Amino acid sequence: MDFIAIDFETANRYPNSACSLGIVYVKNHQIIEEKYFLIQPPSMKFDRKNMDVHGITPEAVKDAPKFDEVWKTIGQDFDGTMIIAHNAYFDMSVLSACLKEYGISVPNLNYCCSIPISNRAIKGQRVRQSLKERTNYFGIALEEHHHALADARACAELVLKSIEASGQSSFANYLDAHPSLPIKRLSKLKPMYAFSKEKAPAAKPFNKTVKISDIQPTIDIDERLPLFGKNFVLTGDLDSMDRTDAMQAIVNFGGILKSGVSKKTDYLIIGRQDKTVVGDKGISSKERKARELQENGSPIELLDETRFLRLLAEASSITSIK
The missing domain is CATH 3.30.420.10 (Ribonuclease H-like superfamily/Ribonuclease H)
Structure with missing residues (x-):
């Protein structure tokens, strides 16, 4: 076979x-x-x-x-x-x-x-x-x-x-x-505790989807985690989980959610984009800004969904969501 x-x-x-x-x-x-x-x-x-x-x-x-x-x-x-x-x-x-x-x-x-x-x-x-x-x-x-x-x-x-x-x-x-x-x-494999496979609705501006302040840790945060203290920004929608679940996972693993890209951003998570919102090229303003910052020497990392899930899996191998 x-x-x-x-x-x-x-x-x-x-x-x-x-x-x-x-x-x-x-x-x-x-x-x-x-x-x-x-x-x-x-x-x-x-x-x-x-x-x-x-x-x-x-x-x-x-x-x-x-x-x-x-x-x-x-x-x-x-x-x-x-x-x-x-x-x-x-x-x-x-x-x-x-x-x-x-x-x-x-x-x-x-x-x-x-x-x-x-x-x-x-x-x-x-x-x-x-x-x-x-x-x-x-x-x-x-x-x-x-x-x-x-x-x-x-x-x-x-x-x-x-x-x-x-x-x-x-x-x-x-x-x-x-x-x-x-x-x-x-x-x-370090499997996810929960997820959602269905396709998310068309991409919406980050702040209109859910307020960052509404996402609070649901577990005790382990400071040994590689995500701890890192600044995360999301753009677009993920296929393997809805945005709220992704945000919750980031926070539970010690990450800090931000609504916009800046020099302090450590990771930009790039999901599926709605071309009626971002244009035919499918590139959001957040991604464009992040790439400009990279060209100017910023160490910001751009992660597609597969790499983001791998990052969560690495964190999960240290401590699991309860």
């Missing part, structure tokens, strides 16, 4: 609440098999915003197998296999949480995200990280977006198109040609 592409949908904001799973098997540069499962989550609490995204209701899964039953039929496929997902941190957090929920041993697998995989094929062109934008760039039909099997298939096709665009003959050759790809072990 070259790799397996997967996609989970969840009933609510907690990663153990998987309610569907799509799996696409790729061998010799071809999709050879597909599987789709509805899953009954351990709690039948479905958030309305999740249902609005994927359309799965409690009624649809009331007779579906639970994850441990599903795993009995697919677990052997995952052992020793490369797993790929779009925004893999989300799907791997779901897989990890579901395994833990049912006391299942973590399989021996590596995983990688299709975002950095496709980044290598895009070669510096500014294409947004969402599955919809990436598949559109490569001319891949994305039907029934947020249906787990449709998204898993689109993810697999995105990887295959990336390989072709780079002139490589196989997935193995593509990995050899790009040794910097972040391939990780599931056993080393």
Whole structure:
């Protein structure tokens, strides 16, 4: 097997609440098999915003197998296999949480995200990280977006198109040609405590979304954390969590939220932009200012969503959200 592409949908904001799973098997540069499962989550609490995204209701899964039953039929496929997902941190957090929920041993697998995989094929062109934008760039039909099997298939096709665009003959050759790809072990994952996968509303000015003063730590802050005392500014919306959750995570890990970019800014988190607000180039005024400051010697770091999630994961490895 070259790799397996997967996609989970969840009933609510907690990663153990998987309610569907799509799996696409790729061998010799071809999709050879597909599987789709509805899953009954351990709690039948479905958030309305999740249902609005994927359309799965409690009624649809009331007779579906639970994850441990599903795993009995697919677990052997995952052992020793490369797993790929779009925004893999989300799907791997779901897989990890579901395994833990049912006391299942973590399989021996590596995983990688299709975002950095496709980044290598895009070669510096500014294409947004969402599955919809990436598949559109490569001319891949994305039907029934947020249906787990449709998204898993689109993810697999995105990887295959990336390989072709780079002139490589196989997935193995593509990995050899790009040794910097972040391939990780599931056993080393520090999953998020909670998140939201649904797409956020169109970007709004930061101060109108939520007041910074409303975000206060909900845990005792550990001063050892790498985020402690660092100034953070957000621009745009994230695909893996809503803005309030991102702000709360930053504050809980000791970061300081700021509404505007300045010389004192340590990190600018760059999310998905609404072009009707920021213009056709998709670059916000905050990002433009941050880049100008960088050119003038400011050490401000610009983080896309993947790097931001990695930063949170690093902080979570020191202390976890309770």
